[in-house]
Amino acid sequence: MRLLYSPISPFARKVRVLAMEKGLFDLFSLEIVAPFQDESLRIQNPLCKVPALILDDGEAIFDSGVIVDFVDGLATPRLIPAEQPLRRRALTLEAAADGMGDASVLVVRERMRPESEHRKDLFERQLRAVNAALDLFEAAVRDGTLSAERFEIGEIAVAVQLAYQDVRQVSAWRPDRPALSEWFERVSKRTSMVATHATVT
Ligand SMILES: N[C@@H](CCC(=O)N[C@@H](CS)C(=O)NCC(=O)O)C(=O)O
The missing domain is CATH 3.40.30.10 (Glutaredoxin)
Known part of the structure; x- marks a missing residue:
């Protein structure tokens, strides 16, 4: 493949x-x-x-x-939970993380345009989505929906998008989100996260 x-x-x-x-x-x-x-x-x-x-x-x-x-589906362990409610919660976290990623890519592309052509309304709307998703993730760590004890699709999707926030400097997301910050520090040490880390040259 x-x-x-x-x-x-x-x-x-x-x-x-x-x-x-x-x-x-x-x-x-x-x-x-x-x-x-x-x-x-x-x-x-x-x-x-x-x-x-x-x-x-x-x-x-x-x-x-x-x-x-x-x-x-190719092998166990399955990292997309099969049973409800874990399945819908994990997939909703994935959807929120992916959506935050879509909004972030739009922000990054807009910043690449000449400053005089920046669309203020685009930044406002997309960054509002980014910040609201980050708040959701902070709450999810606090209530255990996002766990440091497992690393399934919801956790993976959020972790890679938080890393993208950093690498592209989309938002300074750590202040006021201590639980999410600590969670990210922990999961970033996983071999899979370290091995796939990339920086902008
Ligand atoms: N919904 C897609 C989003 C993929 C996506 O936006 N990829 C970006 C790179 S981070 C891309 O290829 N963008 C090219 C474009 O928007 O034309 C997915 O989950 O795979």
Whole structure:
């Protein structure tokens, strides 16, 4: 299987971390793609986004949620809980984390435009989504929905998006979120997180 990814993409990192946690990382041959520059990616994924997974028979699957569902089904331990209510809670955390990632990518792309062309309303709306998601995660650590004792899809999705906040300096999220900060420090030490860490050059 070929995993088309970019090292900095939090969505692709979610797939890489999940595969590593399951001991399936060696199934992938990794191919770096620059989604904003490389139009050939569109042949595999009409949205021209990473990650995309190309199966051995050529079938392409995306987006990251579909890929993690597929990879999770390949072997135990299952990192997407099967039973309710754990399943819906984990998938809701994943949706909130992915949505925070979408908002963050928009902010990062907007900052790349000349300052005179910055759209204030875009920053306001997207950063409001980022901050509200961060508040949700702080509450989730406090009530145990996000746990440091397990590292399943909800935890993985949140961890990679918090790392993206840092690497792209989207928001200074730690003040007023002590539980989330401490949780992130702990999960960042996992082998899968350390091995997939990337910085902007
Ligand atoms: N919903 C998608 C989001 C993927 C995504 O936005 N990837 C970014 C990189 S972090 C990308 O490829 N963007 C290219 C574009 O928006 O044109 C997923 O979960 O895989």
